[in-house]
Amino acid sequence: MVSNLNSQPPFPGGAPLPPGAITDGSGGLKAGEDALNLRQALSVLRRRWWLLFLVSAAVGSVVIVRVINEIPTYRSQFRLLVEPIASDERFDRFSDRLLGQLGLQLDYDTQIEVLISPEQMGPIVENIQERYPEVDYDSLMNGIGIGRLLETKIIEVSYQDSDPEKIKFVLDEIANGFIAYSQVEQQTGNRKGLNFVEEQIPELESRVDDLQAELQAFQQENNLLDPDAQGQAAANRLNEVREERTNTTTELREARTLKQELDQQLDLELEQAITVAALSEAPRYQTLLNELQRLETEIALESARFTASNPQLQVLYDRRDNLLPLLRQEAAAVLGTEAVGDRTEAMVASPNPIRLDLTKQLIDTTNREQTLNVRAAALALAEVEARRRVQEMAALERQHTDLERRLEVATESLNRLLSVQETYKSKPPSRECPGS
Incomplete structure (x- = not known):
């Protein structure tokens, strides 16, 4: 009986080698192993395709449900100038000193706390409730963002909600309320400043007159012409x-x-x-x-x-x-x-x-x-x-x-x-x- 010395042992499971896999040396053996792994993976997929399909369907359903049920949120803002912009630097410094003497210098943190206080926001909330009764002070504060814009003289106010029209209405009411408050504060500050200035002017006029008289008397007493x-x-x-x-x-x-x-x-x-x-x-x-x-x-x-x-x-x-x-x-x-x-x-x-x-x-x-x-x-x-x-x-x-x-x-x-x-x-x- 004649035996074939070049024959290869069979694959596990009795699967024969493909014709192209029979080569001489180690390179041929590695190519055969790669082909075997691919064939095994395809075999597993054919047997368990239904499990993969169920998992994919479940994940996709959850994502679709969340997207459908998620409520979109919108946000908008406005800016409020709380101090005048002075064109004359020296006049601005003089006015700042004057405001300091009157106690009218602006503290932005305090100003913001006053603007969003219940006393100030109360009338604004009442106006908003005429159209959106569900809005109260706490819910309004949850949606409001307010702060100073960097180192400027501007306060930025924002509001977010799922209803764009509601956002616009709420911001309009807040802006109107803040502007009305700003006008009252400005008129009060102007009135205080004007009263203070008008009190100081007679004193300074008298001071100027006294100094002029003193200078003239000094010149005459000492015979000073030049x-x-x-x-x-x-x-x-x-x-x-x-x-x-x-x-x-x-x-x-x-x-x-x-x-x-x-x-x-x-x-x-x-x-x-x-x-x-x-x-x-x-x-x-x-x-x-x-x-x-x-x-x-x-x-x-x-x-x-x-x-x-x-x-x-x-x-x-x-x-x-x-x-x-x-x-x-x-x-x-x-x-x-x-x-x-x-x-x-x-x-x-x-x-x-x-x-x-x-x-x-x-x-x-x-x-x-x-x-x-x-x-x-x-x-x-x-x-x-x-x-x-x-x-x-x-x-x-x-x-x-x-x-x-x-x-x-x-x-x-x-x-x-x-x-x-x-x-x-x-x-x-x-x-x-x-x-x-």
């Missing part, structure tokens, strides 16, 4: 006095140096020294010298206030110029004929015109030194006075500027209150915006 210009003039005068004092100091130093040189050259004798010293003891000479000192002091003080071309200063200059020759004449008179004779005799004995000229120059230099000393002292006082005047003008200018600033602030506040008053009087009696 504080800036007058302050600059005082500073310029201080610089002039300082410069004049510097020049006088230089001249005085030169006079002292010259006097020292003349003293060294002349080597004055006792008689000549007594003669020169006699000038300081002569009553009339000292009277004239004191008068010169007084004039120099007065000229220096007045120079701190007026310019050199001032008529009053010119009179003082003329008096000084007239006094100087008298001072020289008195010096000659003090020396006397006898003193002159002695000098004449000395010069005859030993003629020295140069020494005589130097002696006269010494006397003039001594007089000039004394005059410059007086002028230097007077200019020191004048500089103190000029510096005091500069400091005084600086203080007066600060006070004047402060008064002007206070007057400007009060006037600006008054003008703003008048603008607010006009705005309150011209405001329209509504503050709603179109619904959406």
